[in-house]
Amino acid sequence: xxxxxxxxxxxxxxxxxxxxxxxxxxxxxxxxxxxxxxxxxxxxxxxxxxxxxxxxxxxxxxxxxxxxxxxxxxxxxxxxxxxxxxxxxxxxxxxxxxxxxxxxxxxxxxxxxxxxxxxxxxxxxxxxxxxxxxxxxxxxxxxxxxxxxxxxxxxxxxxx
Numbered sequence: 001x002x003x004x005x006x007x008x009x010x011x012x013x014x015x016x017x018x019x020x021x022x023x024x025x026x027x028x029x030x031x032x033x034x035x036x037x038x039x040x041x042x043x044x045x046x047x048x049x050x051x052x053x054x055x056x057x058x059x060x061x062x063x064x065x066x067x068x069x070x071x072x073x074x075x076x077x078x079x080x081x082x083x084x085x086x087x088x089x090x091x092x093x094x095x096x097x098x099x100x101x102x103x104x105x106x107x108x109x110x111x112x113x114x115x116x117x118x119x120x121x122x123x124x125x126x127x128x129x130x131x132x133x134x135x136x137x138x139x140x141x142x143x144x145x146x147x148x149x150x151x152x153x154x155x156x157x158x159x160x
Contacts, residue, residue, distance in 0.1 A: 036126075036128075048086055051085055052086060053082070053084075054083075054084055054147070059082070059098075059101045060081060063078070064077050068158055069158075070116050071155050075113060080113055081101060083106055090119060091119075092115055095113045097113050116154070121150075121152075121153060123146060123150075125148060126146045126148065129146070130146050130147070131144070131145050132144055139157060142156070
């Protein structure tokens, strides 16, 4: 997933995440983002056990330039929207073939490319929902989405 920067560097799987926050062409002060504002987020604002799209406006899209393993399960190269089903102890993360869709309603299971189970983590408060890669290695990375004190890690590996 990461390039070794220089001669002899390995093939790189490019991963692009478009959360819809900064790619809309609108001035930053007009972009709708999810802001905690002191509210109880998961299990309240975002109900447990219901499909939720972690993003604003257009559904968050991720693109893989090569085949990958997500939490050990294969996913072919391509673009997908990211959806989730939050729960207090396990989250389902959904990669959907439905592209260019609004963050609601969920396009349905018939569009799912992959569903994986992940265990949420507790972390420092993050006021605005954010996606980031805190761990990147030569053939793997961890994508996190983080809002409030909830962090949802998604392990990604390249395939041989």
